[in-house]
């Protein structure tokens with residue numbers, strides 16, 4: 001008889017785990033808190049527009065990459081799902097009056113930066129030497145081949161060998177936080193540009209790698225948005241025989257003699273299984289669903305000291321306008337900071353979904369502004385004063401549109417639909433701690449740390465998702481890893497069946 005697996009969560013990690021489990025002859029049932037799959041990889045309809053609230057871009061979507069192989073295994077490699085990304089976006093520094101298109105042609109980008117910031121020529125040269133070192137390699141799944149439990153000296157050596165030409169960038173000055181690396185940059189706006197290439201906590205090598213991926217044309221936008229991408233994987237999961245139950249929140253993982261044996265839902269129903277995989281929020285899994293009984297000092301320290309990713313406030317506008325020659329990603333550092341909740345916001349991301357015709361009716365577009373904001377403010381406001389919460393959303397939608405008006409005169413009058421998603425919205429639909437969009441905020445201090453998928457003292461249980469490995473390739477692989485570990489326990493060969 002087939003062994004039964006219960007999976008908590010139908011985000012990308014849970015769906016991936018479900019597909020690989022079904023490919024390996026296991027009977028799978030996913031319980032999902034929300035009414036739709038995808039977790040933070042969400043998109044939704046508003047009056048003829050598709051609002052995309054998630055993934056900015058995916059690395060390695062093209063054939064020949066490790067990520068493409070995983071996408072093919074999960075039934076989501078159709079090229080129509082992706083639109084190639086040609087540049088890293090536009091960087092606008094209002095105080096300095098600088099606007100730079102971060103071209104995928106990194107030589108011309110480096111030259112432009114040097115011509116605008118000659119005092120920092122050496123730093124720019126050094127940074128772009130790193131970008132060049134990462135070019136020409138499949139970086140999408142590098143170092144993610146195995147879960148720590150299955151990594152051997154041989155597999156680690158093999159990975160090191162694959163990385164040999166850029167290995168030095170994982171050490172020394174390049175392993176420092178970008179915010180430390182730029183301490184000696186003389187040109188203030190260039191400092192801000194480096195600082196905002198990715199997260200300021202990231203090690204220097206990370207934005208180097210991202211620029212290399214874009215320069216190699218190995219990054220893609222989701223051409224139809226997050227949900228259609230997720231639904232391809234859900235379709236494949238169901239075709240493999242997998243079952244899924246929506247609006248089903250797991251309240252407890254059932255354990256007998258230190259072995260996971262099933263789950264109890266919030267409504268009290270209990271379901272038995274041979275294995276449980278949690279692909280939901282890490283904190284909730286470890287401390288609530290399992291009562292904090294299976295931790296050691298390392299896990300305790302991680303949950304006490306590692307911060308989650310800072311959440312976003314996302315305001316989307318359905319606009320009766322085309323943005324034909326505009327770049328899809330625009331980072332803007334404001335001259336006059338804006339108060340969002342109780343925090344001063346100095347920068348924002350303007351996204352224009354003009355890379356495919358799937359987001360809006362012909363001649364129209366979705367225009368979006370994302371700002372990093374605190375969780376507590378929105379959570380407390382929603383819970384204590386719903387009217388103020390709604391007023392604040394409305395006020396911000398208008399204030400941010402005023403900023404957009406400076407760049408796209410006339411846009412205010414062209415808005416047909418406005419949608420505001422706060423960190424509270426993200427938390428309500430995904431249960432991620434503090435509405436994190438990507439699990440842990442991974443910086444120079446913890447990005448290289450391998451997180452085990454099992455918990456000490458508990459058998460027949462594994463974790464997947466962005467609390468054990470981040471980014472879209474990472475979470476998809478983490479689902480695969482959980483099933484590899486179950487196959488190991490079952491003394492079965494892990495197998496992959498490509499969709500027919």
Ligand SMILES: Cc1cc2nc3c(=O)[nH]c(=O)nc-3n(C[C@H](O)[C@H](O)[C@H](O)COP(=O)(O)OP(=O)(O)OC[C@H]3O[C@@H](n4cnc5c(N)ncnc54)[C@H](O)[C@@H]3O)c2cc1C
Nearest residue numbers: 009011012013033039040055056057250280437465466472
């Ligand atoms: C705005 C934004 C931009 C991003 N940009 C990028 C990018 O450019 N590139 C990139 O690689 N990544 C990006 N990411 C990150 C990436 O999308 C996520 O890390 C990834 O999708 C997380 O998948 P997951 O399955 O691990 O977790 P989630 O998506 O959080 O899924 C977890 C699921 O579990 C369910 N769940 C939780 N608890 C329970 C429970 N008790 N019972 C039942 N169900 C439960 C939740 O409802 C949810 O559906 C971005 C994310 C966001 C939001």
